[in-house]
Amino acid sequence: MNFGTWIMWGMGSILMIPLTLITMAKANELFKCTIGRRPQRLIPLDLKSERVPFVSIHVPAYKEQPAVLEETLIALSKLNYTNYEVLVIINNTPEEFYKAPIKALCKELGERFVYLDIECSGFKAGALNKALEFTNPECEILAVIDADYVVSPNWLIDLVPIFDDQKVALVQAPQDHRDGNESLIKTAMNAEYAGFFDIGMVERNEENAIVAHGTMLMVRKSAFDEVGAWNTDTIVEDSELGLRLFEAGYIGHYTNRRYGHGLLPDTIEAFKNQRHRWAYGAVQILKKHWQHFKPSSKTLTRAQKHHFVTGWFFWLSDALGTLASILNIIWVPVIIFVGVTIPTIALSVPILTAFLVNVIHSFVLYRTRVGANLYHSLLGAIAAMSLQLIIFKAVYDGFVKDSLPFKRTEKGGNSKKSINSPVKNEMILASLILGSFVALIVTNKQGIIEVYVFCATIFIQSIPYVSAIVLRMIEKSSYKKVKLER
16 A cells, blocks of 8 residues: 555545445435334324414515415415414515515405514524514414415314423424426426425434424424524524424424425525525534533433434535545546555445445335335436535535525525526536546556446446536426426
């Protein structure tokens, strides 16, 4: 082993430790979901209660298209539940175009609908905190939905009874979308989202470790007051609140039945911005709550620590995937011109194994848990892999930048056309990696097996960036189809 080989072994081993752990976690989840016991903690459909606690539903809306928000409010007016209010929180929106129709509709829908026009700081969390001042004092349960969500009439009447257990502080229903068939790009996005809510959240729920989301969420008001209001020092205030509730010893429950359907991001750029916010926010939470994950900490159970740490490692894995790709690109000239032997065990076998496990994990669980066919599973996989570079950026930003602003997800026709390609950087990386692949093949005159194995490795590393390009092509073809139909 020469000096260069030692460097590659050292760097490769460091990068492969988290990759190996994540691969083992995915293999574990694969076996649990296929040959393990069926989920036991999903909320049953036949819950009944003698109590009808007051529910305050908060709908934050920042420059939301009136037609979209109107659909949401009309659906809320048709709930089968009898004891609730709806706070419509129009925040930091001076334009009458967005406000006048909503104010008129709230008046038409009756006193149950409270129209708020507020100015605040702290983005969505700040708006939700401001709304607490106007919440009915009889409120026992806070509910939050996004401004684009059309909810089922049975949402509250089916799920509120589980709050009869005084230890329950959090009830979460999945996110879903009603415009998944609008175009091929939205079909791909929708398929990608479904995996988390039908696989990951169901498994987390088994051990009281669900992730709270900012829509289709219900929280016990007394527990909310106990742990504090919405935090404005993170851009994922919902997930951070859920973690605080678990740290305080409360219980959360999840149902995978769909009680609401929202709108998908308008564009790939919006899709990527949303994922950047989630990954960046996850790093913020990790930095803020790391002490609760120490072995000596008693605030979280061992299973909760496992699920939250594993979830953060998934973000880290994508980030390290990009870092490994960049390092391999740098090493290719060294291999070609210096003749360094590639340490297959350190740099190739773990990546190839992880790829194989990821493929099996995605396609088997999408079939068994999501009920997706091969076509939709493939679309979901392309959409998921296309996000690797933006997740790398989010994780990097999370460790070096403390307070990036909240970027809302543009949907419902709110997006503005960008002059720059949203996959420009992915195109550059894909070109460099595939160029390196070809260069290694062409220069491997002696037919060294290790070089061919390394070629297979870097070819696999190009797939996320090629996926982003494919998704962009799908997006462009979807736009052309929509224009032709019009």
